[in-house]
Each structure stands twice: as C-alpha cells, then as structure tokens.
Amino acid sequence: MFCVQKKKFHQIYDLQDIDFSSHPKFSNDYLLQGNPEESVRNLFNEQLLDFFESKPGLSVEGGANQMLFYRLNERISPNKLSQFLEEGMQVLAKFTK
Numbered sequence: 001m002f003c004v005q006k007k008k009f010h011q012i013y014d015l016q017d018i019d020f021s022s023h024p025k026f027s028n029d030y031l032l033q034g035n036p037e038e039s040v041r042n043l044f045n046e047q048l049l050d051f052f053e054s055k056p057g058l059s060v061e062g063g064a065n066q067m068l069f070y071r072l073n074e075r076i077s078p079n080k081l082s083q084f085l086e087e088g089m090q091v092l093a094k095f096t097k
Helices: 008-012 024-029 037-043 046-054 078-096
Strands: 002-006 030-034 058-063 066-071
Touching (some): 024 030, 024 046, 046 078, 058 078
Antiparallel strands (some): 002 030, 002 058, 058 066
C-alpha cells in the first residue's frame, strides 16, 4: 500500500516520508508513505516521479488492485469533470506500465 499527497500535511504532523534524492522537487512537494518502503521505492520509478512533478497537487492511494485518485480539499466542478477523469486515467496508465 502507498499514499502520495501534497506535502502540507507533513508540515503539520511528524509523518513517515519517503524522499528521493534524484527528485528533490517531488520530495519537497509530496508526502509519500507506504510499506514496505523498498517496494514503494521500486514502484515510484523515474517516469512516475517526473509525472508527479509535472502535476502538482495530485493525491493517489493504492494497494493490491485498487487505486483512489483525488485532489485534496478540492471539489471538481461539473464542467471540469471530464478533464479530472482524463487526468485520473493518465495516473492509472502510469501505474500499470
């Protein structure tokens, strides 16, 4: 299981955070948690880290065969729903490659 979301929660609470020295922007912008840590590090390859760096504010939780995609504290307006769903499909594609 893993969870990746905006870093601001990490500033409030002292939470585990998996950082990548190769991607300081990702590590600065996102809180990444999961167990076992080695499996999470293997999942978040360079392509996936680059993707998250280019899409600020995404939140994704996943484990086994389930994934939850959202934007923390944001409500998607009906006229932006198609765009949001397309973004979710992009996230899914990145995790299934």
